[in-house]
Amino acid sequence: MRSLLAGGALMALATMPALAQVSDDVVKIGVLTDMGGVTADIGGKGSVIAAELAVKEFGATVLGKPIQIVAADHQHKADLGTSIARQWFDIDKVDAVVDVPNSAVALALQSLAREKKRIVMYSGAGTTALTNEQCSPYGFHWTYDTYGVARGTASAVVKAGGTSWFMLASDYAFGHQLQKDATDVVEANGGKVVGAVRHPLNNADFSSFLLRAQSSGAKVIGIANAGGDTINAIKQAGEFGLVEQGQNLAALIFFLQDVHSLGLKATQGTYLTTASYWDLDEPSRAWSKQFLEKAGMMPSMLHAGVYGSVLHYLKAIKEAGTDDPDKVAAAMRAMPINDAFTKDARIRADGRVLREMYLARVKKPADSKGPWDYFEIVRKVAPEETVWPLSESKCPGAKG
Structure with missing residues (x-):
């Protein structure tokens, strides 16, 4: 009996790391967006709703830990955006940031996130520098860029x-x-x-x-x-x-x-x-109906991108068995992207999402x-x- 109990205890200990590979016991995702400026309608509160719908679709937990969405308004100011992100990373323990509808803010954030080893998925920013001169192993250009x-x-x-x-x-x-x-x-x-x-x-x-x-x-x-x-x-x-x-x-x-x-x-x-x-099709119409009920409008492509990036990030954490940014980034690049708007897209080595x-x-x-x-x-x-x-x-x- 003692042998059986000891063996059971060892098995339980062996499985614990799979449930304990989430830092701070929560996966926290920050939506850094524009709540009242020129891009508030195409990002803003709609981007927060899109992120929340991604969590709803994935499930409330990942690796047994809760998922939390937080949001802030960068007001199109690069210094304010980086200040918010710095507090998120250093104090609030935010694991990843999404949206960022301003290229100047995005470029400033790219440098900080590279230093802090935090994943950022840009849906709102358009500059190609994010995957060119200022690319990062933790930066992913999700929805569009000016070149495209x-x-x-x-x-x-x-x-x-x-x-x-x-x-x-x-x-x-x-x-x-x-x-x-x-x-x-x-x-x-x-x-x-x-x-x-x-x-x-x-x-x-x-x-x-x-x-x-x-x-x-x-x-x-x-x-x-x-x-x-x-x-x-x-x-x-x-x-x-x-x-x-x-x-x-x-x-x-x-x-x-x-x-x-x-x-x-x-x-x-x-x-x-x-x-x-x-x-476009039944999956996009079904998701957009949910979005319409909460946001009062149909989604912009930026909203759809926030949803898709959050969903893929959570899938990558599950696949990697951890929220370690290096392992999650590798899983994100290895996995095809599939959601209500995207079919079998891939992430290129420079962080650019290759999508139709x-x-x-x-x-x-x-x-x-x-x-x-x-x-x-x-x-x-x-x-x-x-x-x-x-x-x-x-x-x-x-x-x-």
């Missing part, structure tokens, strides 16, 4: 006859990169950029910038900004009558919420590139069946068309 959306949208517009462009870009890292990537695509397809201007973030008055665009004589005004800035620029372009006078608008990063705010009449026919859409994207066009009012039925999917876009070639990467070790 610029190639998808700008190439379609140029091929449709929009050969001369004027670029209207936001004056921070995201806008600079989007302007550059779109310019490269326009010129590679035989077009020409005849002028450009940059505006402050969260800008209310675009009149002087639009007058310069108008006087340039360009066929296309490329709008290289996001969120409220995109909405204001397109709305004021309509007030100036630029489209009626023969110029076209190309929104290089455009979201479902932007169309909802502006209306189909103002946005019909606009091409865009998106990583997801709520009405979609070239979409905004429907005419007569073609929409109701609220949020705004996009017509023109075609799927293979990952090879939307990601930076690894052969040209400046990410250390990415080619290994």
